[in-house]
Amino acid sequence: MKALCSSYSPLCMIGDFNQVEHHYDKLGGSSNITGWKSFLDWRINIPLSELPYSGPNFTWANKRNSSSLILERLDRCYASQDWNLLFPDAYLKNLNLFLSDHAPIVLSTSAKVKKPKRPYRVDNWCLELPAIQALISSIWNSSSLCNAATSVSLKLAKIRSAILKWVLENRHHFMLDWSLISKDLSVSAALAQDSSSAFDHITNIRSIEHDVYIQHSFWKQRAKSEFRFNDGLPTSYFFSRSKAREKRLRIFALKDDMGNWISSDMDLSNLIVSHFTCLFTSSTQSTGSLTLQDLSIPQLDGFQQDYLSRPFSASDVEYAFFSMKPNKSPGPDGFPPRFYQLFWGLIKEDITSAVLSFLNSGILPPAWNNTHVVLIPKVELPEMISQFRPISLCNVIYRAASKCIALRLKKVIDGIIGQNQNAFVPDANRDWGFRDTRF
Template sequence: MGDFNQVEFGCDKLSMNTRSIVGAYDFNLWRISNQLVDIPFKGPRFTWCNNRQGPKRVYERIDRALGSKDWFSLFPNTGIKHYPIQLLDHAPIELDLHLTRNVSKKPYKLDARVFTYEECISIIRDAWRFQFWGTPSFQVARKCSRVRQHVKRWALDKRLEWKQTWDNFDIELERGMDLAIREGDDSLYTKTNERVREFARAAAVFWKQRAKLKWMVEGDTCTKYFFNWVKGRAGRNC
């Protein structure tokens, strides 16, 4: 445990320098040959900073602790706590034999139907254009994280609209048709009709994503019935 002065992986370094990490291969070979495992940590990722400003600033994780298989069998809850970098260029790290780690939350599952909306595609493009500084792998990771956050926020807001039922659309279409007949204004009917088409396409993608494998084994009976029903509803409202 201590300052190894060696970065092990690209994700352990944040820098404008895109060159390969010198010494990483030899360090990993030494660790594997000695059957040592990196002890998990909790807290900020980086433990060292060169304290320069702007693009010249470099962050690295070079302070770590390694343990053997025998060590983990005796202390299975061993962990390292990283503290923030404060007065010095290194951050303090602390070995804890009973470290309580953050319980991972259930991952958010994104519905495939979000990609049927041009609005969502535009959000993805705008989020991806945002520039980060660092190694190529770090830039891609940050871009993916930014896209995921923006799409998740948009999808959660869209849920209220997805909860609408076909009966709601029927009522709006009847109002739109009545308005078109009485006053010659078909804007409400046209707008609602477009929403029905969009809703039907999204619903089809949503249920296709959740189709059970056994349905396919049994001849796709359920999915065929459902898609024919959606097609019939969409056709009836067009």
């Protein structure tokens, strides 16, 4: 089968595979899934990635009585990397079971919805290039008549626009053919039989190190902790996995409160907004006369109050920026932590002044508070909006200011929280899918 599949490129396979891959693809019957490992090994070795789908989870049923009823997802669609590149928006729609024991499945190769226009996120891969560093230095050293916070916001906006323009004009020069690189290195390694040929092999490696590092940075930023190298070079299977993961995060359809599938853009938007509006609206009626003095709230002593009230310092701000992971997702302004860490020598005076201005005066520039809200699935195959949790992607500069406050609160928080407030215990809620609170 592998030899047959390798003769067809690009390749897309759709239909009844008569094999369950995961336990969540099956309901009822034996919990033992026969043949799943062999099937998965076959799929990975080709390699093929599964297309995302919308609609009911199960596509086959034996239609027996309740004690013997079995539902499984046997009908799927797999595609090769080159096919996914040709049809990046392809997805599968599972229809309802009716007369047959198998449900119809429909493959769509066009985008279901128009992709929203996302603000440009600065790429880490280009930040160490001399041309980009000169561009950033030129813009940042330009004079400004605005206050510190406004000046920083304007400079960041100019830098983002300039980097975007440069990347669009030069990105194709840094795209590498990994299969060709791997083949060339294998050949030169095989020829390294003496000191002269071994030196040629090392020279060959050094000649591509810089470009390899750029691609390494490009994919590492996008894949986060999922990133792995295989024998020093990324594989085609990794790229297909990254693309498949990106498609799986899209919401194609959801069930409403009545159990009906919703798939149109407008209905999905209304469903999501309605759910979270209701969720974050308090149903408790205010008594109107209750004051803080009436509540049994722990009090801070004078020393703790003085500690929290003392002005923040430049070292507090610097520590906050450098305690972040470089590849963390940026906020609406598009700058990841790596940008601030790499150019700290150039920007620290302005950035520190701007952050301290907010921390010590309480005046927050409106642009800093802009946030992207992203829905993260709490289960493998979410069907309802309640199976998503929202997270906020704040601007890194706002995140740094928040971290300064949080780190200071950490010193006194043990005395003002109850034993049952596990939201303030690091990692305590990870197993239950709640937010992991860190300081």
